[in-house]
Amino acid sequence: MKNALKDIIKTTKEIEKQYAAERLAEMNNVNTKANRRDFLKKTALGGMSLTALMGLSMEDTMAETTSNVRRASAPSDLKITDLRYCVTTVLGRTAIIRIDTNQGIYGLGEVRDGADPRYALMLKSRILGENPCNVEKIFKIIKQFGGQARQAGGVCAVEMALWDLCGKAYNVPAWQLLGGRYRDNIRLYADTPTGSDPQDQKEKIKYRTETQGYSWLKMDVSINQVRNIPGTLNNTEIMKQGSNQWQGGYMSYANTKHAFTGVQITEKGLDELAKIVHEVREMVGYEIPISTDHYGHIDVNNCIKLGRVLEKYTLAWLEDMVPWQWTEQHKTITDALDTPTTTGEDIFLLENFKDLIHNRAIDIVHPDLASSGGLLETKRIGDYAEEFGIAMAMHQAGTPVSFMANVHCAAATQNFLSLEHHSVDLPWWEDMVKTTGGDKLIVKGYAPVPLTAPGLGIELNDEVVKQHLHKSDSSYFAPTPEWDEKRSHDRTWS
Incomplete structure (x- = not known):
């Protein structure tokens, strides 16, 4: 028994000696926080034993006994x-x-x-x-x-x-706090590039799909693309009240909801819009999904007419055809067409998605995490939609900060389809941040999920961000x- 006790004491002393050396090294490390260094000084560094803890406060005792817990701070404080x-x-x-x-x-x-x-x-x-x-x-x-x-x-x-x-x-990582991940890479969708002529556009699409590696594209099919072609639209007078569907005064076309503009697409207009989609589909092929958006402010009847003309191109979805608040109109469009429909980038909170989901008014929910409520609320939206057999795609148009927030949320949501990347051709966009795990932000049309990097897994690249501050506020x-x-x-x- 005495020999066994001697062996235990000897082993303990060796461990304490090694521990003291490690603690001394920690105290001398320039990255050690001041409060941690103060604690180390209190414990005399001579080979601390359990009895040495008796002279410390409860706070210091707890700090010592939990010092080996792997964490970056004291979360409870x-x-x-x-x-x-x-x-x-x-x-x-x-x-x-x-x-x-x-x-x-x-x-x-x-x-x-x-x-x-x-x-x-x-x-x-x-x-x-x-x-x-x-x-x-x-x-x-x-x-x-x-x-x-x-x-x-x-x-x-x-x-x-x-x-x-x-x-x-x-x-x-943030995805771990949301309950774990379903995938290690997040599929992205990007805008279909335009060109000065069909051959130029074909080369740009080849670059987008083969060199950049994007396997899902999105394009506009807007009445603005045919407004200058005679005979394609009627009641275009209202479209003169503002330069486009996003900018204008309160009573302009830009701020007039779809049903109240009276703009209609003629047969010639439908043919011209179908021609635009046909040309892109011929360049891209049918293996790559193509989503469509930004049709302009047309009513539910014209949405259905346009949707039927485009059905032969097997589009991935028709997005935001009417304002999201009009659940019954969305359902009317969805029931009339075989192409999937979606909306949601302007909806705040799950509670405002529920009518669309309960009524199966859309085939895909499409929240923007920077509007829907953040990571947890967006995951809740996806999880709720999943119960009704509805998939989730994610709208994203921002800096790498919101991009990475979306990546973590998408990783943690089972019914996720694809995430938008709206700054594909902005050369300095990826340089705005540094990944703390060493991964690239984007690899061949996918965003690698940070598997070990804490939080969102990024830090700002201050010098790059400072080069791209808005002139109205350079602070x-x-x-x-x-x-x-x-x-x-x-x-x-x-």
Whole structure:
């Protein structure tokens, strides 16, 4: 018994000696945090034994006994201390936010393209002092300040940043926090390139599919493409009130819902639009899915006429043919056509997808994570649609920050089809970030899922982002103390 005890003591002393050396090396490491270094000094470094812990506080004792837990911080003690932003020129104007904490780790999020960063800044006073790992709790605090489309940009940006932070705190990828992954690579779909002539377009499509490796494409089939061809449309007077379907005054064509424009497509117009799709299909072939979008503001009857003309081209889907709010019209179109239909990029929260799903008004849900509520809410949308036999594709038009948030969500959602990449031909887009796991953002039309990198798996490449700040606001994560104070009572019930 005595000999056995001597052996245990000898072995223990050897372990403690090695442990002391490791702790000394940690204390001398320039990357060791000050609070950790203070703890190491308290423990005398001479070969610490269990009895040495008796003189420490409960906090220090817990820190010591859990020191080998693999994590990047003390998650239970994390607090949000700041929210800052910068505005990039991606898609015209897209803001990135950064949420800072008391432990030096931070999370990145993105306010959807074309949305005001103030949608996120006004949430700062609601989240200061909160533990960012309580993602769902914080989401429930702030979701009342989100609305449809770009109005959800602030809530979604904060939610993205929280998952990035939480993943970094626990040293796991965001997809792991969502319940695990179904796939290691995320299929992407990209715009079909146009050319100066058919031969030029054919060469560009070959480059897109063979060199870049994209196996799913999307193209516009818009009445704007034929508006200057006589005899293709009638009632075009309203289309003169604004340059296109996105820009114009409140009473312009751009802001007149589809059923209220009175624009109709003639037989000649249908032939011209079919010719556009035919030419692309001939260049691409039938093996590669082609989705279509941006038809213009035409009513449900013209949507059906156009859809029937295009059915022979086996399109992957018809997207946003009428405003998403009109569930019955979507169902009318879906029931009339064999081509799959989809909508959803402007819908905030699962609750607003439910009518479309319950009524099987569409064949595919198509949320934009930067509008739908963020990673967890978008996964909930996909999971709910799956119960009704409906697949999910994902709309994405932003910086690599929201792109990677989508990658993690897509990895964790079983009924996922494909994710949009809207900046394929922007040469500096991928350089805006560095992957912390060493992977490339995109490889031959797929986005590799970060298997070990914590959080979203990216860090900003500051120098590149600074080169592409919007001229209206060239600040770069400057302090935002004017947003610290909460000035209202937010409860929505009495």
